[in-house]
Amino acid sequence: MRIASWNVNSIRQRLQPLLAFLKEAAPDALCLQETKCEDHAFPRLEIEDAGYNVAIHGQKTFNGVAILSKSPLDDVTIGLPGFDGEAQSRYIEAVVSDGAGGATRVASIYAPNGNPPDTPKYPYKLAFMEALTRHAAALLRLEESVVLAGDYNVIPAPGDVYEPSAWMGDALFLPQTRAAFQRLLNLGYADALRATTDAPGLYTFWDYQAGAWQKNKGLRIDHLLLSPRAADRLARVDIAKAMRAGDKPSDHVAIYADLAAA
DNA sequence: ATGACTTATTAAATAAGA
Numbered sequence: 580m581r582i583a584s585w586n587v588n589s590i591r592q593r594l595q596p597l598l599a600f601l602k603e604a605a606p607d608a609l610c611l612q613e614t615k616c617e618d619h620a621f622p623r624l625e626i627e628d629a630g631y632n633v634a635i636h637g638q639k640t641f642n643g644v645a646i647l648s649k650s651p652l653d654d655v656t657i658g659l660p661g662f663d664g665e666a667q668s669r670y671i672e673a674v675v676s677d678g679a680g681g682a683t684r685v686a687s688i689y690a691p692n693g694n695p696p697d698t699p700k701y702p703y704k705l706a707f708m709e710a711l712t713r714h715a716a717a718l719l720r721l722e723e724s725v726v727l728a729g730d731y732n733v734i735p736a737p738g739d740v741y742e743p744s745a746w747m748g749d750a751l752f753l754p755q756t757r758a759a760f761q762r763l764l765n766l767g768y769a770d771a772l773r774a775t776t777d778a779p780g781l782y783t784f785w786d787y788q789a790g791a792w793q794k795n796k797g798l799r800i801d802h803l804l805l806s807p808r809a810a811d812r813l814a815r816v817d818i819a820k821a822m823r824a825g826d827k828p829s830d831h832v833a834i835y836a837d838l839a840a841a
Numbered sequence: 842a843t844g845a846c847t848t849a850t851t852a853a854a855t856a857a858g859a
Contacts, residue, residue, distance in 0.1 A: 588858085589848060613858085615849070640849050641857075692859060732859075751859065786859065787846035798859075830847080830859080 580607040580677040582685060583835035584728035584801055585819075586784075590614040590645070593829055594622050596822060601629050604819065606835055607649050608675045610687030610728040614643035621645070638668035644687040644729070650676040654684075660717075662710035667691075669707065681841035683809065684718065688729030693750030701750055704732070708759040716766050718806070724841065725806035727768065730831065732800055733760040735770065738779030739799035751800060769810040771803035771836045772818075784831045785823055792823055803836050812838040 583606035587593040590611065601609070609631075614621065618637040626633055631647040634655045646652060652673040659670035672686040688711065693704030711727075718725050734752045737743040746752040764770060772781060782797025791797065805813060819833040 592848070613848095692857085694857095694859065746859095749859075784859075788859095789845045791846095800859080827847095 580683065581835055581837050582606060582608045582610075582683065582726050582728060582803065583833050584610040584612070584687070584730075584803060585833035586612040586689070586730040586801060586829060586831035588613050588615070588829040588831065590622060590643070591616055591620065592827065594625060596825055596828065598625065598629055600819065600822065600833060601626075601631065601647070604833070604835060607677065608683075608685050609647040609833075610685060611645040611647065612643075612687060612689035612730045614645055615640060616643060634671055634673050636668045636671040642668045642689055644668060644671045644689050646671055646673050646675075646685060646687050648673070648675040648685075650678060653682075659707070659710055660714050662707060670711075677838075677840065679840050681724070683724040683726060683838070684721075686725075686727045686729070688727060688731065690729065690731045690733070692732050693756070696748065696750045696753060704750060705755060705759055708763070712759070712763050712766065715763055715768065715804075719767055722808065723806065724808040724812065724838070726809055726836070727804040729802070730800060731760060731802050733757065733802070734798055734800055735760055735773075735802075739781075741780075741782075741796040741798075751798065763804065767807055768804040769813070771805050771810075771813060771816045772799070772834065774805070774810060774813055775816045781818060783818055783834055787830050801831055801834050803834060805836070809838060812841060814839045
C-alpha cells in the first residue's frame with residue numbers, strides 16, 4: 580500500500596493539485612498538513628468524489644491536519660495524546676486497511692516551526708516533540724504497522740539542507756531540534772527515505788521567496804517514520820518533486836512510501 | 842537585508858510561515 584504526506588499550505592488553494600495527485604499517485608492514504616480551514620469549510624465532497632474517506636482536525640487560519648484514505652478510517656484520534664497545546668490542530672491519527680486483511684496506523688503530524696528560537700515558540704516546539712516521542716513509544720508497544728507522517732519542521736542532517744552553515748541557528752536545524760528528532764528514531768522508528776538512500780540534496784520544501792526553487796535551495800523537513808513492522812514491508816520511497824513546478828504550488832511537495840503486503 | 846512570496850483575515854495592513 581502507498582502512504583503519502585503533503586503540507587498543502589491551504590487545502591482550499593490547493594484543491595486542483597491535490598485532486599491531480601490523488602489521480603496520478605493514487606495513494607491508499609494521504610496525510611495533509613496546514614489545511615488552514617475549519618472543518619465546515621473543508622472541501623470534503625470533492626475529495627469523496629475522488630474516492631477517498633476523510634478525517635479532519637481543522638482550525639481557523641492556521642495549522643490543520645487531515646487523513647484521506649481509500650479505505651474507511653477506524654479508531655480516529657484527534658489531537659496529540661498527552662500534549663497540552665490542543666488549541667493548535669497539529670495531530671490526527673487513524674487506522675487504515677490495506678484491503679488484504681492488514682491494517683496500518685497512520686498519523687498526520689504538523690510539528691511547530693519554532694522560530695525565532697529565543698521566543699516561547701521554541702520551547703513549544705520541543706515540548707511537542709517530547710509529547711510526540713512519548714506517544715510514539717506507546718504506539719510501538721501495540722506492535723502494529725505504524726507510519727508517523729508529516730511536516731516535522733526538522734532538518735535531520737547537513738545533507739538535508741542546501742547550505743547548512745546558513746541554518747545553524749534556525750529552529751529547524753539547532754542541535755536540540757535534531758536531537759529531539761533522533762530520540763524519536765531511537766525508539767525504533769525508521770526514517771523511510773534514509774532507509775532507501777544516503778544521497779544528499781533530497782528536498783521536500785523550497786521557499787516561495789528569492790527564487791529558492793529555481794536555485795534548488797531546499798530543505799528535507801517532511802518525513803515518514805516507520806515502526807519495525809512497517810519498515811519490514813518498505814519497498815520504495817519517492818518525493819513528488821514535480822509538484823513544485825506546477826501551477827499554484829505549495830511550498831512543500833508530497834513524499835510517499837510503498838509498503839508490500841503484510 | 843527586519844527583504845524577497847503566499848496565505849488568511851479583513852478591507853490596507855498585519856501576521857505567520859521556514
